[in-house]
Each structure stands twice: as C-alpha cells, then as structure tokens.
Amino acid sequence: MEVTLSPKVRNLFTSILLTLLSAFLTSMAMPGFLTDIFIWFSLAFLFKALDDQRILGKVLLSYLFGNIFLAITFFWQLPTLVEELPSVTNNFSSWVGLIAFILEVTIIGAPLYALFGLLYAVLKKFFEGNKLHYALFTASLYTIIEYLRGLGPLGFTGGRLSDALYKETGLLQITSFTGTLGLVFLIVFVNALIYKLHSEKQQNSFLKTIAIIGVFYILNSLIFTFLVPIEGNEKSQKPFKIMALQTNVSQEEKYFNDFNKLADRLLALADSAKESNEKVDLYVFPEAAFIIDVEDVPTLKKKIEDFVDNLKIPMLVGYPVIGEKKYNQVRLVKPGEGFTGEFYAKIKLTPFAEILPFPKIFGHFSFLKLIDYYNPGPEFHVFELKKRKFSVEICFESFFPHISRKLVKNGAKFLIVVTNDGWFKQKTALIQHFSESIFRAVENRRYVLQISNTGITGLIDPYGRIIKSLPIKKECFSVFEVYENREVTFYNKYGDWFVILTLMILIFIPCIRRWISR
Numbered sequence: 123m124e125v126t127l128s129p130k131v132r133n134l135f136t137s138i139l140l141t142l143l144s145a146f147l148t149s150m151a152m153p154g155f156l157t158d159i160f161i162w163f164s165l166a167f168l169f170k171a172l173d174d175q176r177i178l179g180k181v182l183l184s185y186l187f188g189n190i191f192l193a194i195t196f197f198w199q200l201p202t203l204v205e206e207l208p209s210v211t212n213n214f215s216s217w218v219g220l221i222a223f224i225l226e227v228t229i230i231g232a233p234l235y236a237l238f239g240l241l242y243a244v245l246k247k248f249f250e251g252n253k254l255h256y257a258l259f260t261a262s263l264y265t266i267i268e269y270l271r272g273l274g275p276l277g278f279t280g281g282r283l284s285d286a287l288y289k290e291t292g293l294l295q296i297t298s299f300t301g302t303l304g305l306v307f308l309i310v311f312v313n314a315l316i317y318k319l320h321s322e323k324q325q326n327s328f329l330k331t332i333a334i335i336g337v338f339y340i341l342n343s344l345i346f347t348f349l350v351p352i353e354g355n356e357k358s359q360k361p362f363k364i365m366a367l368q369t370n371v372s373q374e375e376k377y378f379n380d381f382n383k384l385a386d387r388l389l390a391l392a393d394s395a396k397e398s399n400e401k402v403d404l405y406v407f408p409e410a411a412f413i414i415d416v417e418d419v420p421t422l423k424k425k426i427e428d429f430v431d432n433l434k435i436p437m438l439v440g441y442p443v444i445g446e447k448k449y450n451q452v453r454l455v456k457p458g459e460g461f462t463g464e465f466y467a468k469i470k471l472t473p474f475a476e477i478l479p480f481p482k483i484f485g486h487f488s489f490l491k492l493i494d495y496y497n498p499g500p501e502f503h504v505f506e507l508k509k510r511k512f513s514v515e516i517c518f519e520s521f522f523p524h525i526s527r528k529l530v531k532n533g534a535k536f537l538i539v540v541t542n543d544g545w546f547k548q549k550t551a552l553i554q555h556f557s558e559s560i561f562r563a564v565e566n567r568r569y570v571l572q573i574s575n576t577g578i579t580g581l582i583d584p585y586g587r588i589i590k591s592l593p594i595k596k597e598c599f600s601v602f603e604v605y606e607n608r609e610v611t612f613y614n615k616y617g618d619w620f621v622i623l624t625l626m627i628l629i630f631i632p633c634i635r636r637w638i639s640r
Contacts, residue, residue, distance in 0.1 A: 134179070137171040141183045144168035145190035151286040152195050153557040154550030161286040162335045165313035169260065170321065177243040184239025188232030195281045198551035199223060206545050210373045213491070222474075222487070230276050230473075238267045248632035253322075255631055257314035262624035264310040265303050269621045272522065275479035279521050280554065283309045288557035292345030293338065294586040297564050298611040300620040301523055307624065312338065350585045361603035362510045363402040364538070365395050365435075366573045369411060370597040373544050376413050384412065385422055389429050395599040396433060402601055403508055405437040408575040409516050409542040410450070412441040417461055427460040436507060438514065440540055443467070448496045450476060452514050452540055454505060467499030468516040470525055502528045510535065510606060515562075517541045520555070520572070526562040527614050535606035537562065539572040552578045552594055560586045567609040571602050584609070 147164035150156040168187055172180045203219030214222075241263055249259035264283075272279040284305035287293050296304045312334060319327040369388055376384065388411055395405070416423050416439065430437050436456045443449040449467035456462055471477040474487050476496050488495075502525075504513050513534035519525045520539045529537060539559050543552055556578035563570040567584040580591030581602045592598050 133174055137174050137179065137183055138186070140167040140171035141187050142190060144171070145187045146194065148283070149191050149194035152281065152554065153285055153288055154548075154553035158286040158290065159335070161283060161309055162312050162338065163316050163331065165264075165283075165310060166317035166320065169314060169317040172239065172242060173321070177240070180243040181236050181239040184242070185232055185236035188235025189227055191235075192227045192231040192281060195554075196227075198546050198548040198554075199226070201547055202545050206373060206547070210377050231271075231278070231281075234267050234271050237270075238264060245628065248635070252635075253315060253318040255635070256318060257311045258627050258631060260314040261307045261311035262627040265307045265624045266621060266628075268306050269303060269618060275477070276473055277522075279523070280558075282306055284561070285554070285557060288560050288586075290339075290342045291350060291586050292342035292347075294560070294564050295345055295349055297561055298567060298613055301565055301613045301618055302561055303618060303620045303624075307620070308338075350587075359605055361605055362404070362508070362512075362536070363400070364571060364602050364604055365392075365400070365402045365405045365599060366571065366579050366592070366602055367391055367395060367405065367407050367599050368573065368577060368579045368592050368597065369408060369575055370595060371411075371544065371575060376410070376544075381412065381414055381419065381422060382425075385425055389425070391597060391599060392429065392433070392437075398599075398601075400601045402435060403510070405433070405435055406538060406540065406573050407437070407439050407452075408573050409440045409452070409540040410442065410575075411439055414441065415444045416441045418444070423461065426455060430455045430460075431457050433457065438538075438540070440516070440542075442494070442496070444494060447500075448494055449499060450496050450516060451499065452516065464503070464505060466503045466505070466514040466516070468496065468519060469499040469502065470519045470522050471496055471498060472518055502532050504529065504533045512536045512538060512604075515539045518555075520558045520562055520570075523562065523565055523613075524617065526566055526568075527617060530566045530568060530614055534568070535608060536569040536571070536604045537566075539570060540574075541572065542575045543577070544575040546576075549594065552576070556580060556591075560588070565611065566614045567607050567611050569604045569607065571604055 144164055144167035147160040147167070151158050151161035151164060171183050175183060200220070200223050203223050204216045208214055208216050208219055242260070245259065245263065249255045268282055271277065282302055284302035287305055293305065316331050316334060319330055369391060371384065371387070388407065392405055416426065426439065434457045436454060438452045439455055440452045443451055450471070451465045451467035453465040454462050468476070473479045474484070475491060478484060478488055478495055502513070504511050511533045513529035513532070515525055515529070515537060526537060541555065543555055546552065552574070556572055559570045559572045560582050563582040563584055564586040569584060570582045573579050577594030578591055581589040581604065583589055584607050590600070590602065592600055
C-alpha cells in the first residue's frame with residue numbers, strides 16, 4: 123500500500139534534512155575536521171529550512187542545528203566524560219558521563235541557537251525584499267547570538283564560525299580590529315547572500331556562488347601579501363628564550379603514581395633540556411604538572427628549589443593551591459629565592475570541572491569536579507624577568523578574548539598559555555585548543571607560546587603564523603624565541619565594540635526603510 127505524505131509533512135521533512143546537512147557541513151569546517159571552504163555556504167541550507175517554516179518551526183530547527191553542530195564539533199568531550207574522567211577520578215560511571223555530555227549540549231550550548239530562530243522569525247519581515255538588507259540582518263543577528271554565547275559562568279566561545287578560518291592568515295588580520303565577531307559577521311553575510319541568490323533562482327547562481335567564495339580567498343591572499351610583514355621590527359631586539367617542557371604525563375600517572383616518582387620524571391626531563399646547553403631565560407612546565415599543593419610537601423618543594431638553584435634559571439611550575447583560597451595556578455620559582463609569592467591563578471574557571479555554577483540549580487553535578495573547586499584568581503598578573511613583561515593563561519582561558527585583552531592592557535608584551543590537554547585522546551581537541559591561541563595572538567599583536575602536556579606545544583607570531591610546534595603526545599622539549607611587541611590594536615583597546623555595530627544595523631535599517639517608504 124502506497125503511503126502519500128502531505129505537502130506539509132514533506133516540507134517539514136525536507137527542512138529537517140537541510141538543517142542536519144547545514145549542521146554537519148558547518149562542523150566539518152571547524153579546526154581539526156575537513157576544510158574551511160564549507161563555512162562559506164553551509165548556513166545557506168539552514169536559512170532555506172527556516173524560511174520554509176513558521177515561528178515554532180524556525181525555533182525548533184535552529185535548536186536542532188545547535189545540538190547537532192555542537193555535538194559533532196565537540197565530540198572529543200564524549201570519550202573524556204565517558205572514559206577518561208570516570209577511570210581517573212572514580213566520581214561517576216560512564217553512563218553518567220554520557221548524560222552529562224547530552225545535557226551540556228542540549229541545555230547549556232544549544233538554547234541560544236533557538237533564540238536565533240525566534241528572533242529571526244520575528245524580525246525578518248523588517249528586512250525582506252532586499253538581498254543586502256537581509257544579509258546584513260542575518261549576519262548581525264547571528265553575531266549577537268555568538269557574542270551572548272560567550273557570556274556568563276556557562277559561556278563558551280568554542281565553535282564560533284570564525285574558528286574555521288584559523289589557517290587563513292590574511293583574513294585573520296581583521297580580528298585585530300573587530301575581534302573574531304567580525305569574521306563571524308562576514309561568514310554569515312556571505313552565507314545569506316548565497317542563499318538569496320539560489321532562493322530567487324537567479325541565472326548562473328552556482329557560478330556566482332563560486333565567484334563570491336573565490337573573492338574571499340583572493341582577498342585572504344592579498345591581505346597576507348601586502349599587510350603581513352615578512353619579518354616584524356621586533357626582530358631587532360634580543361629574544362627572550364623559553365624552554366618549553368612537554369611532559370606527556372598521563373592522567374593516571376598524575377593521580378595514582380607516587381608524587382616523588384613523578385617529580386623525578388619531570389625534573390629528569392628538565393635536566394635533559396639543560397644538557398642541550400642552550401642559554402635560556404625561563405623554563406616552563408604545563409598546567410597542573412603536579413596535582414598536589416607542592417608547598418604543602420616539604421620534600422618535594424625542596425627538591426624543586428634545589429633543582430632551580432642548580433639550574434640558575436627561573437621556572438614556572440603549575441600546581442593547585444589548596445588552602446583558605448584554592449587556586450589553579452602557576453608559580454614562579456627563582457634561583458636563590460625558591461617559591462616566590464609571584465603567581466598567576468586561573469580567573470575563568472571551567473564550569474563543573476573547576477567551579478560549580480549556580481549551585482542551587484546544578485548542585486547535583488558536583489561529581490564532575492576534577493580535584494576540587496577553585497576560587498577565581500585575584501588579579502590579571504604580569505610577570506617581569508630581565509625587563510621583559512609577560513603573562514600566563516591557563517587551559518581554556520585562551521578561548522576567551524577578554525582574558526588576553528586584560529593581560530595585555532596590564533602590560534604583557536607576550537603571552538604564555540599553559541594547558542593540560544592530556545584528558546583528550548583525539549587530535550581534533552588539540553587542534554581546536556591551539557587554534558584559539560592563533561586568534562589571541564592576532565587580536566593583541568602579541569607572540570603567544572602554548573605549552574601543553576600532550577601538545578600542541580607551539581609558538582605563534584603577532585600575525586597568526588605558526589613559527590614552530592612540537593610533535594604531539596611525545597615527551598620532549600625545545601627552546602622558543604619570543605619577542606616583545608608593544609603595539610596596541612583597535613580590538614585590544616575597545617574590545618567587542620563590533621556587537622554594538624550589529625545592534626545598530628538591526629535598529630536603523632528598518633527605520634531607514636520605513637522613512638524611505640513614506
């Protein structure tokens with residue numbers, strides 16, 4: 123018996139398929155997946171799906187897009203929650219980790235995409251009839267949603283459309299003026315124009331689509347050729363040399379092995395680096411090289427201090443402070459001074475793992491914590507060694523532009539990101555994390571050196587070029603030459619001003635259209 127679907131059901135089914143296709147292609151453009159080319163047209167399928175539905179349909183399809191896009195983009199969190207955390211912390215079982223991942227996507231991540239669908243449905247009528255106005259409207263609205271997605275205790279900027287362009291060094295220069303929101307706007311604007319070209323069935327729309335995308339790759343090449351210097355003027359300075367120690371210590375070894383044995387292994391790596399006979403200014407271990415408060419263990423503290431005294435070079439060591447105030451921090455150890463009072467403690471803490479947001483609402487999720495819940499760091503501290511000023515970011519702080527901006531405003535002339543990415547087995551996670559340091563480098567025109575437990579450890583120049591990186595998931599070390607840069611970018615000075623421009627577009631275009639129509 124043949125089943126005939128009504129036009130309404132067929133239309134809904136088609137819209138769902140278009141939404142799934144859009145989410146899949148968009149995620150495949152993210153760092154660590156296939157190609158950034160998809161990002162220029164992947165959202166056009168979503169816009170087509172939305173325009174074929176009423177208000178509720180637009181909201182639900184946008185929410186579906188957000189769920190699928192985030193679930194695919196951050197798939198690497200699933201094995202961490204299902205396998206790594208349960209086996210190391212023994213706080214919960216694998217099935218609970220699966221539920222936590224689902225809740226993270228559906229409750230924390232995707233609702234703002236539903237808000238996009240709702241506002242798109244309500245406001246679109248004020249921008250219809252003109253392709254340019256529609257593209258400006260859609261790009262502005264999506265940009266505002268991306269901005270909101272990064273705010274608050276549960277905010278996260280990972281998965282911004284701009285992430286797809288981390289390798290396009292020419293277009294990246296826009297972020298020194300607008301931040302990554304400028305790239306988000308540009309991407310959505312192009313997607314909206316392409317959608318309109320096809321929805322109006324214009325002649326040669328496919329060729330026009332290729333031409334539009336091609337223009338931006340030509341633009342990327344031109345900006346790179348004419349605006350990115352081959353060598354910055356900072357090369358006239360003497361470099362600040364940092365010995366990066368990529369420890370490649372598993373989480374099981376950190377949690378279960380004797381801390382003295384771990385210390386011996388880490389110091390043996392540093393000793394091997396010393397034998398390279400390269401003159402350096404600073405040794406740096408990754409985040410949480412130790413998971414105990416080193417200063418509470420006199421034998422371990424003395425062992426590290428004696429090593430630094432013999433080394434005659436300062437060292438940054440990451441370990442938690444568990445006292446009246448609890449910090450995830452890195453502390454400076456100096457020859458002859460030992461563990462100084464100079465430290466940087468993580469300010470933007472990871473929800474559920476390092477801090478419990480809204481305890482009355484999420485109190486039952488406390489089992490997800492790693493070691494303990496921490497207090498946010500007391501200040502955006504700037505270190506100074508040999509008259510060189512620099513700051514440190516810890517782990518996922520590199521995802522949040524305001525952290526880097528504030529550190530640079532406080533005087534940092536280059537940045538170091540220390541992280542423990544040993545929780546993540548997939549290379550995609552390492553690439554996505556490292557890509558954020560590229561954006562922070564360009565936004566602030568600063569060298570950024572990321573030092574990771576398992577990788578990616580690498581140096582990025584102020585224009586987003588990767589100068590050097592180490593092989594992942596390997597115990598190794600290398601000297602990185604970092605230079606100071608004193609340039610103050612427009613973005614560093616004014617921050618996310620671009621979101622105000624998008625709000626003005628949403629307000630003024632309808633007003634101008636109404637005034638003209640009178």
